[in-house]
Amino acid sequence: MFETLQNLGHGFAIAASPGVLVYAFAGCVIGTLVGMLPGVGPLAGISLLLPASYGLSATTALVMLAGIYYGAMYGGSTTSILMRIPGEAASVMTCIDGYAMTRKGRAGPALAIAAVGSYIAGTASIVGLMLLAPPLAAFALSFGPSEYVALLLLGLTVLAYMSGGSVPKSLAMAALGLLLGMIGIDPMSGYFRFSYGLVELGDGIGIVPVAVGLFGVSEILLTAGQAETPQVIKPKLRDLLPSREEWRDAAGPVGRGTILGFLIGIVPGSAHIIASFVSYAVERRVSKHPERFGHGAVEGVAGPESANNSATSGALVPMLALGVPSGPIPAVMMAAMMVHGVSPGPMLIQQQPELFWGVIASMYVGNLVLLILNLPLVGLFVNLLRIPYPLLYPAILVFSVVGVYAVNGSVVDVWIMAVMGALGYLLRKLDFETAPIVLGLVLAPMLEMSLRQALALSSGSYAIFVTRPISASMLCVALALLLLSLRPLVARGADWRRRLGLLEGPVVGEEEKR
Amino acid sequence: MKRRDLVVLLVCVLAMPLIAQAQDFPTRPINVVAPFPPGGQADLMARPTAAAMEKILKSPVVVVNKTGAAGAVGMAFVANSKPDGYTLLMALSSISIIPEADKLFDRKPAYTMDQLVPIALVSADPTILVCRSERPWKSVKELVDDAKKRPEGISYSSSGIYGTLHMAMEMLIHSAGIKMKHVPYGGAAPALTALLGGHVDCMASGPAVVLPHIKAGKLRPLAGWGEKRLAVLPELPTLKELGYDAEFYIWAGMFAPKGTPEPIMKKLRDTVRAAMQDPDFKAALDKMETPIAYLDAPEFQKFWDKDAKMLADAIKRVGKIEETK
Amino acid sequence: MLTRDRVGGVALLLFAVVVMWEDRAFPLGSVTKPGPGYMPMLLAGILAAMALLVIWTGGRSPALGSLGWSEWRHAVAILAGCVFAALALERIGYRLTVILLVAFLLWVVERKRPVVTMAVALGLSLGTFYVFSTLLKVPLPLGPGEF
Numbered sequence: 001m002f003e004t005l006q007n008l009g010h011g012f013a014i015a016a017s018p019g020v021l022v023y024a025f026a027g028c029v030i031g032t033l034v035g036m037l038p039g040v041g042p043l044a045g046i047s048l049l050l051p052a053s054y055g056l057s058a059t060t061a062l063v064m065l066a067g068i069y070y071g072a073m074y075g076g077s078t079t080s081i082l083m084r085i086p087g088e089a090a091s092v093m094t095c096i097d098g099y100a101m102t103r104k105g106r107a108g109p110a111l112a113i114a115a116v117g118s119y120i121a122g123t124a125s126i127v128g129l130m131l132l133a134p135p136l137a138a139f140a141l142s143f144g145p146s147e148y149v150a151l152l153l154l155g156l157t158v159l160a161y162m163s164g165g166s167v168p169k170s171l172a173m174a175a176l177g178l179l180l181g182m183i184g185i186d187p188m189s190g191y192f193r194f195s196y197g198l199v200e201l202g203d204g205i206g207i208v209p210v211a212v213g214l215f216g217v218s219e220i221l222l223t224a225g226q227a228e229t230p231q232v233i234k235p236k237l238r239d240l241l242p243s244r245e246e247w248r249d250a251a252g253p254v255g256r257g258t259i260l261g262f263l264i265g266i267v268p269g270s271a272h273i274i275a276s277f278v279s280y281a282v283e284r285r286v287s288k289h290p291e292r293f294g295h296g297a298v299e300g301v302a303g304p305e306s307a308n309n310s311a312t313s314g315a316l317v318p319m320l321a322l323g324v325p326s327g328p329i330p331a332v333m334m335a336a337m338m339v340h341g342v343s344p345g346p347m348l349i350q351q352q353p354e355l356f357w358g359v360i361a362s363m364y365v366g367n368l369v370l371l372i373l374n375l376p377l378v379g380l381f382v383n384l385l386r387i388p389y390p391l392l393y394p395a396i397l398v399f400s401v402v403g404v405y406a407v408n409g410s411v412v413d414v415w416i417m418a419v420m421g422a423l424g425y426l427l428r429k430l431d432f433e434t435a436p437i438v439l440g441l442v443l444a445p446m447l448e449m450s451l452r453q454a455l456a457l458s459s460g461s462y463a464i465f466v467t468r469p470i471s472a473s474m475l476c477v478a479l480a481l482l483l484l485s486l487r488p489l490v491a492r493g494a495d496w497r498r499r500l501g502l503l504e505g506p507v508v509g510e511e512e513k514r
Numbered sequence: 515m516k517r518r519d520l521v522v523l524l525v526c527v528l529a530m531p532l533i534a535q536a537q538d539f540p541t542r543p544i545n546v547v548a549p550f551p552p553g554g555q556a557d558l559m560a561r562p563t564a565a566a567m568e569k570i571l572k573s574p575v576v577v578v579n580k581t582g583a584a585g586a587v588g589m590a591f592v593a594n595s596k597p598d599g600y601t602l603l604m605a606l607s608s609i610s611i612i613p614e615a616d617k618l619f620d621r622k623p624a625y626t627m628d629q630l631v632p633i634a635l636v637s638a639d640p641t642i643l644v645c646r647s648e649r650p651w652k653s654v655k656e657l658v659d660d661a662k663k664r665p666e667g668i669s670y671s672s673s674g675i676y677g678t679l680h681m682a683m684e685m686l687i688h689s690a691g692i693k694m695k696h697v698p699y700g701g702a703a704p705a706l707t708a709l710l711g712g713h714v715d716c717m718a719s720g721p722a723v724v725l726p727h728i729k730a731g732k733l734r735p736l737a738g739w740g741e742k743r744l745a746v747l748p749e750l751p752t753l754k755e756l757g758y759d760a761e762f763y764i765w766a767g768m769f770a771p772k773g774t775p776e777p778i779m780k781k782l783r784d785t786v787r788a789a790m791q792d793p794d795f796k797a798a799l800d801k802m803e804t805p806i807a808y809l810d811a812p813e814f815q816k817f818w819d820k821d822a823k824m825l826a827d828a829i830k831r832v833g834k835i836e837e838t839k
Numbered sequence: 840m841l842t843r844d845r846v847g848g849v850a851l852l853l854f855a856v857v858v859m860w861e862d863r864a865f866p867l868g869s870v871t872k873p874g875p876g877y878m879p880m881l882l883a884g885i886l887a888a889m890a891l892l893v894i895w896t897g898g899r900s901p902a903l904g905s906l907g908w909s910e911w912r913h914a915v916a917i918l919a920g921c922v923f924a925a926l927a928l929e930r931i932g933y934r935l936t937v938i939l940l941v942a943f944l945l946w947v948v949e950r951k952r953p954v955v956t957m958a959v960a961l962g963l964s965l966g967t968f969y970v971f972s973t974l975l976k977v978p979l980p981l982g983p984g985e986f
Contacts, residue, residue, distance in 0.1 A: 034975075047552040047579070048975050051561060141711035145697075168896065169844070172851055172889035175882050179858060182879045185583060187674045187700050189834070190615055191865055191875040199590055199624045202583025221917055224948075225910025268707050323726055324710060325703045332552055338722065339558060341801035345726025390949040391959060394941045397917070398963050401924050401940075402933070406977040409580060410587075411929050418921035425914060429906060430847040448878045449700060456697050457669060457713065460871030578978055 004131065011357025015365050020060055024362045027064035028369050031071020036079055038216055038396070039208045039403030041088025042072035042312075046332050058340035059355050063362040065333050070122055070312045070363070073272070074370045077114040077305050078381055082107060083396055085216030089207045090272035090308040092438050093280045095215050097293060097300030104296045107382045108240030113250045115374040117302045118309040121258040122367040125310035128262050129317055130360050133349070137321035140266045145457060146464045148450035150474035151267065152443050155274055157482045158281040159436055170436050173427075177440020180205055184445070188452045200412040207273070209404045210441055213417035214434045216400055218424025220393045240379055242298070250302035253283045257306030264307070265314020268326035269446060275311040276304035277439050313363070320356060322346050539599055539778050543574035546602045546768070549588025551581045555720070559636055559766040560604035562798035566789035577604075584674065586612050586624040593625035597773035599782060603630065607678050607765050610822035614829045615676045630769040632818055633779070634786040635809035637799065638765035640740025641682045642750065644724050644733045645716035646709065654737045654756055657716070661692035669695040671705040671714040676829060678764055679705065682718040682739055684828045685760040686753060709733070720764050721746060722803050739763070745805060763821070765807070767814060783811050843906065844897030848890045855887035916948045932982020933972075937964035 014020060034045035045068045053061035076087030081098035094114065101110040128136070143151070159174050183194045184204030195201040242250070260282065261275040283303040284293045293300050316333075318324040323345035325331035334344045342352055349356045385392075404417045424434050458464035466472045544567070548560040560577045568575040580588035585608050592603035609627070616623040643654065651657040661668050672680035675698045687694055697714050699705040706724065709717050710732060721744060727733040728747075737753045738744055739762040753760045768786060770779065789795055790808045799806055809817055859880060868874025920940050927936040941960035945951045971977045 048977060050552045051577070051976075054561065141707065144708065144711060144713035166844075166893070166896070168889045168892035169847075172848075172886055172893060175886035175889055176851070176854075179879065179882045179886060182882065185674075186875040187698050189866075189875045190675045191619060192621060193865060193875055193879065194861065197622065199583050199587050202586060203581075217921065221914040222910065224917055225913025269704060318707075322710065324707045326707075328551065331703050335552070335554070335558060338802055339561075339798070343722075343726040343803075346730040346732060347726065390951070391945070391955075393917075394944040394959070395963055397920070397944070398937050398941060398967055401921070401928075401937075402967055402971055402979070405928065405979070406971060406975075408582065409578075409978055410582070411925055414921070414925040414928060418918065418925055421921060422918055427847070430843045431900065432847055444878075444882075445700075448873075451878075452873055453697050453699070455871060455873070456695065459666070459695075462871075 007353060007357045008130065008361060010354070011359075011361035012364075014059065014354055014358035015063070015361035020063055020358065020362060021365070023056065023060045023064040024067050024366050025369055027067020028071040028074075028366050028373065031068035031073075032075035032370065032373065034068065035072030035075025035087045035091075037403045037406075038079055038085045038087060038400045039212045040406055041076065041090070041208065042069045043329050043332070044407050045069075045072050046329060050332060050336060053336055054339055058337060058342045058352075059358045061336050061340060062333060062355065062359050063366075065336055066316070066359055066363060067366045069329060069333075070309060070366065071370055073122075073309045073312055074115065074118050074374055076308075077118070077301075078111065081110045081114065081301070082381060082385060083216070083392075084219045085396060085400060086211045089211050089438075089442075090276050090311075091304075092211050092215060092273060092435065093276040093304040094301055096280075096435065097295075097297050099219075100294065100296035101298070101301065102385070106246075106296060107385065108378050109242035109246050109298070110301050111378040111381060112240070112375060113242050113246065113298060113302050114305040115371055115378070117250060117254040117257070117306040119367050119371040120254050121261060121306035121310040122313065122370075123364060124258050125262045125265075125313035126360060126363045126367070128310075129313045129320070129363075133317050133321040136266055137318045137324070140268055140318050140326070141322065141324065142470065143267055144468070145450040145454035146468050146471040147474065148267075148269065148446065149454055149465065150471035150478065151270070152447040152450065154474050154478040154481070155278060155439070155443055156447075157478045158278050159439060169432050173432055173434065174436040174440045177437035177442075178444040178447075179440075180210070180437070181441045181444025182448070187449060188456075198412060200408075200410050204445060205416055205441065206407065206413055207438065207442055208407050209413040209416040210420050211438055212400050212404050213420030214424040214437060216396065217417060217421030218428060218434070220397060221421060221425040222428060223389070224393050240382065246298045249298045252286075253279070253299040253303035254306045256282060256286075257303040258310045261307030261310035262314040265311030266317050266326070268318055268324060271327065271442055272308045272311045272315075273438070273442050275307040275314075277435075279303040279307035319344060320348060320359070323348060539781055540571060540573045542600055543576050544571075544600050544602060545576055545578045546604050547578050547580050547588045547592050548604050549580055549582075549585035549591075550606075552579055555764065556585070556604050556606050556766060558802060559804075562795045563604065563636055563768070563786070563789055565798075566792040566795040567785050569792065569794075570785050570788050583624070584608060584612065584677070589630075590624040592769065592771055593629035595771055597771040597775075599770065599774050599778035601771065602633070602782070603769040604636075604766060605630075605769055607763065607821060607825070609769075610818070610825045611676055611678065611681065611829065614822075614826045618676075618829060618834060627822060629772050631772050631774065631779070632811050632814040633768040633770055633782050634811060635765055635767040635807060635814040635817060636786070636790070637804050638763040638807035639720050639722065639804060640738045640744065640752075640761075640763050641679065641718040642721050642724070642738045642744070642747070643686070643716060643718055643736040643753075644709070644728070645736060646712055647731055647734045648712070649715060649734075651736065652734070654751075654753065654758070657736060658690045658692055661690070661694055665693040666695050668716065669697055669714040671697050671699050671708045671717045673702040673705050674698050674700060676832070678762075679718045680832075681825055681828045682760070682762040684832055685739075685762060685824070686718075686758055688828070688831060689753075689758040689760050718762075725803060746803060761824070763807075765817075765821075767809075767818070779811070841903040842897050842900045843903055844893050844900035846903055848892075848894035848897055852887055852890035852894070855883045855890060858883040858886075913948060917944065920944055929980045930982075932986055933979040934964045934968050934986055935982045937967065 034040050046065050076091035077094050079085045079087040080091040080094040084095045084099035086092045086095055098110045183201055185192055185202045257279040260279050264270050264275040283299040284290050287299055315326050315330055318326045319330035325334050337344050404413045427434055454464055546560050546564050548556040550556040564575040564577050580591050589609055592601055595601040613623045613626050670683055705717055708714050724733055728735055735750050738750050739760055740752055862876050862879045865876030866874040867876045920943055924936055924940050938960045941963050942956050945956040972979045
């Protein structure tokens with residue numbers, strides 16, 4: 001323990017040196033700005049600035065890239081809350097209750113709680129990273145295909161808790177999302193599925209155009225022509241800060257979201273978006289007022305935002321401890337390290353302590369910087385809402401188009417955004433939820449590949465799922481959750497159903513019938 | 515005499531625009547397309563090369579990432595672009611695989627190999643066979659013998675079906691006459707993760723990413739697919755030495771669309787040749803522990819043809835997996 | 840009775856059937872060795888089952904006629920704008936596309952004054968181009984005359 005603190009102190013000395021501090025700050029600022037742009041998320045931000053980092057020293061480069069990474073997570077919540085456009089894929093869940101809070105005039109508190117929750121989650125998860133990196137990483141490696149299948153099935157059963165409306169409708173949307181995830185090259189057999197000759201669809205439909213289209217563009221399509229455009233509630237300073245009750249309500253979700261996000265982030269291959277989905281569902285399940293979700297529940301903002309911030313630290317655990325990239329973003333950071341001659345691997349912490357501890361210390365500093373940056377900006381952002389909607393939405397549309405295009409430089413993505421926008425419009429008109437589509441799209445490729453890999457390894461035997469301890473236990477939990485969610489459908493008594501939010505009624509994200 | 519002079523004069527006059535082109539070239543920034551995401555192998559090769567070329571040409575050379583479909587999007591983009599020397603491709607050995615795979619599935623190919631003309635080979639890393647150090651096999655022979663005793667008992671991971679790592683293993687499997695279980699993953703990084711986690715028994719991998727794990731004692735290298743031994747692992751035998759007919763490199767080379775005028779091609783080749791000598795370039799590749807393996811266009815074309823044929827054979831042998839079982 | 844849920848359910852059912860039809864090109868494999876066509880078929884089946892459930896319980900949802908479509912004109916115009924952007928982006932370049940898109944939205948759809956329209960259109964187009972292309976080095980397509 002003492003040695004850890006000593007190392008940390010050494011790390012702080014490095015992180016606080018002006019050369020490194022400047023880049024940490026720059027990374028955070030760039031990350032926030034990049035995160036705020038619709039669709040452009042941490043991966044795009046890091047990829048764009050990767051070449052610029054080649055000229056820096058290894059530690060400085062990594063500090064800057066890490067700053068962009070978690071900075072983007074902070075920034076992503078801003079557009080989600082203010083305009084219901086996901087700033088990046090993981091902020092999709094924040095759109096739902098965050099925007100509802102904005103409509104109720106609570107935009108300021110939503111932004112503030114998102115920022116504070118992100119800070120607490122970010123800082124706490126770094127402690128986990130610092131102290132537990134090697135053993136956690138070893139645990140993460142033990143996740144094989146069958147464990148992934150169990151984990152992803154668990155993620156899907158969580159869907160049943162996410163919905164406020166009818167379960168068949170949500171499951172239908174999930175199935176739709178899963179089907180959309182089937183488009184592209186099948187890595188197990190080499191077939192191009194459902195791509196109709198478009199090479200760009202080889203990797204499937206991107207999550208970014210779908211999220212931006214389904215949430216952001218559909219919102220514009222629904223709102224722009226309304227007789228009364230969204231009323232701009234002029235915020236008073238008092239209204240910019242969360243009430244005591246809101247702080248109290250947010251405390252639990254932040255704590256749970258932190259732990260949940262960190263654990264999910266560690267698992268190689270999982271996406272941040274899974275962390276925010278699971279957090280949302282958990283909060284809804286444990287809340288005493290589940291009917292508030294979808295209409296501006298603070299828990300629906302605090303939980304997912306904390307989860308996706310602590311998932312970034314979680315994602316760095318396998319990378320720093322073992323040299324194993326747990327996703328595309330850590331992979332890019334590893335490439336940055338390799339370019340500087342630092343080989344990421346199991347010996348990294350021992351061989352390059354200045355790098356490791358310097359980065360850790362800079363993450364503490366960076367999170368603090370972001371909190372200080374974001375809180376005063378809350379007032380500024382809320383004032384953005386005072387722009388009359390007819391002038392605002394063309395700007396949002398332009399940012400959406402360029403954000404979606406910027407990810408891959410492909411016009412196909414813009415088309416997907418337009419199509420998903422139209423689809424989202426129709427679905428919301430017909431009272432279908434759109435969030436399960438996004439979850440399905442993310443989970444489908446992973447689920448299918450892991451299933452077929454597991455079967456390939458076991459030569460076709462399904463026993464592998466129950467003989468391996470981790471996957472067996474997760475499957476049991478999934479089954480239990482599924483049965484629990486179905487119980488109210490069996491039990492008599494409308495108040496049971498109402499309590500669990502499974503009764504037909506206002507759908508997640510809809511406050512008024514359009 | 516006079517007529518010949520006239521002919522020479524005519525030729526010179528007609529060639530002037532071409533020469534002028536070559537002299538002026540480049541007047542705009544050159545785009546080098548890397549068909550993989552930033553941080554990937556193509557990208558890591560393209561950037562130092564582009565930087566060195568920029569110094570020599572005194573004109574901007576920009577790396578553009580066009581990702582998708584295991585590189586097919588970027589490769590097709592360059593294959594179909596104007597052959598004016600301003601759009602180049604830094605491709606990996608998978609360039610030969612994709613059209614073959616398309617043929618296998620009766621798909622309209624995204625591009626064909628004769629749409630691209632090689633400029634130069636920049637690096638060629640042979641793949642190496644690695645297994646976890648807990649596994650009992652200390653040499654390729656032990657692995658092969660074990661595989662013969664239990665067909666399909668040993669598993670290997672790869673970056674995806676018909677990918678470079680899959681094809682490399684295929685050549686060894688075919689040459690040794692064994693059967694192994696193939697577990698494809700969505701990329702080289704997940705494949706390596708699976709190996710490190712002990713979910714598969716071995717894999718073929720590019721040397722740079724596994725070197726730290728070998729040094730840390732987590733992975734054991736068994737053999738290399740190169741013609742010569744690796745400089746970073748001099749005790750590692752090559753498969754050719756051990757008697758297997760398997761040679762495979764993950765190479766990176768620069769290409770231009772077919773039809774690029776000869777003077778421009780010459781200038782590009784000269785530039786890349788000079789770039790290989792650039793000290794910054796050498797230092798960058800050194801840091802990545804990737805040796806420079808330069809081949810100029812004619813030799814590269816021969817190398818490419820040979821490599822493409824080997825891969826085509828391997829792909830045809832594997833066939834569509836649904837039919838082999 | 841045409842209710843919202845019923846319409847939605849029928850549409851989803853049709854989609855599921857189309858997917859199943861398209862999926863026949865891919866080998867299904869077996870339960871122990873699923874082929875590329877397996878998952879899509881399974882998922883389409885689940886979608887169809889859910890769609891049927893939705894149709895069956897759909898009688899309780901509000902009638903289709905009660906849907907308000909008052910904003911449809913704006914929605915169609917905006918969507919047309921998005922389609923235009925997708926078509927024009929790589930043909931006439933980014934800046935020109937944005938100017939035309941914003942001008943269309945502000946002048947034609949929202950009936951704002953020409954001065955305001957031009958100011959916002961130019962500002963958005965040039966401003967975002969600067970941020971993305973110059974600052975962030977994202978390659979945005981250029982139009983005629985390298986504009």
